Amino acid sequence: MYAPVEVDESDPMAFLDIPVGRSVFLVGDSGRIEEVSSSVPPRQAQDRFTARERGTSPPGAGLGSDEYMAEFVRWLEQDGDRDEPVFSSFTVVGPEPEDAVAAEAAQLIEPIVQELARLGPPEWEWLRAEFAFTVSAEIAHLRFSSYQRSVVAPVPEPVAALVRGQRLAAAEMPAGPWWRLLLTVTSFGETTVNYDYGDGPFPHDQLLAPEHYLDDLQAYPRPDVPAWLARYIDGPGSRDLRF
Structure with a gap:
């Protein structure tokens, strides 16, 4: 699919009016949509897209989960220049920071994303990172995905x-330090950042022991604590926990 351009075919010089580098969208049977540039030869773009659809192009595609993990490990063990930034451009998707403190915390996301991206297998399409931190305990989950495979790192x-x-910097914001930091990053460097302050219960696999939240509240007092978290820390009889 592409935006049509009307050109006078009777004019031999009309090709000069055709835009170069416009976006063309390829749509596969699976529903996957991929954007390519019109500057890429159509046959080449179609062949690459078809290969991805059939799972024949990306490294690890067509492999079983064990083989894919082995390929991932081999890639991690390869020598190479790991100092170069993975993303030449980095974009945070979402509203602009409201003040200088929030802006400083936002700036500290980029080095995290750059380092996470280095851990991915070849041809990853997006990553999802979830961090559940307090001052005394931490849980970190990282998963890389493509249209063919998904792997935990x-x-x-x-x-x-x-x-x-980054959490230390975020602690200076009015809401205080987050309890979960959620990052979703595409292979183009587009990043969605979410701070979780406990508005709802945390996932079971990202829930720390009660004493760790108590440690965190003592280090970073908050005027209010979510009711579910207060009950989790102090038991069913707790209704309003303040520090």
């Missing part, structure tokens, strides 16, 4: 340290 300590630093 461990979060190394250097990345966790960056997340701690």
Whole structure:
């Protein structure tokens, strides 16, 4: 699919009016949509798209889960220049920070995303990172996905340290430090950032022991604590926990 352009076919110089580099959208039988540039030869673009649809192009496609994980491990073990930024451009999808403190916290997201992206297997399309942190305990989940495969990757300590630093900066915001940081990143560097302050119960696999939330509340007092979290910390009899 593409935006049509009317050209006078009787004019031999009309081709000069055809725009170069416009967006063309390829749609597969699976419903997957891929944007390519009109500057790419049509046959080449179609062949690449068809290969992705059939699962013959991306490394690891067509492999079983064990083989794909082995390929992932081999990729991680390859030597190479790991200092170059993965994304030449980085875009946070969402509203602009409201003040200088929020802007500083937002700026600290980019190095986290850059380091996470380095951990992905070849041809990943997007990643989902979920961090459940307090001052005394941490849970980190990271998953890379493509239209063919999905793989879980461990979060190394250097990345966790960056997340701690970002949470420390976020603690200066009026809402205080987040309890969960949720990142969704595309392979183009588009990033969606969500801070979870406990408006709803945390997922079971990202719920820390009660004492860790108590430690965090003592380090970062809050005027109000979500009712569900107050009950979780102090038991069913707790209705209003304040620090």
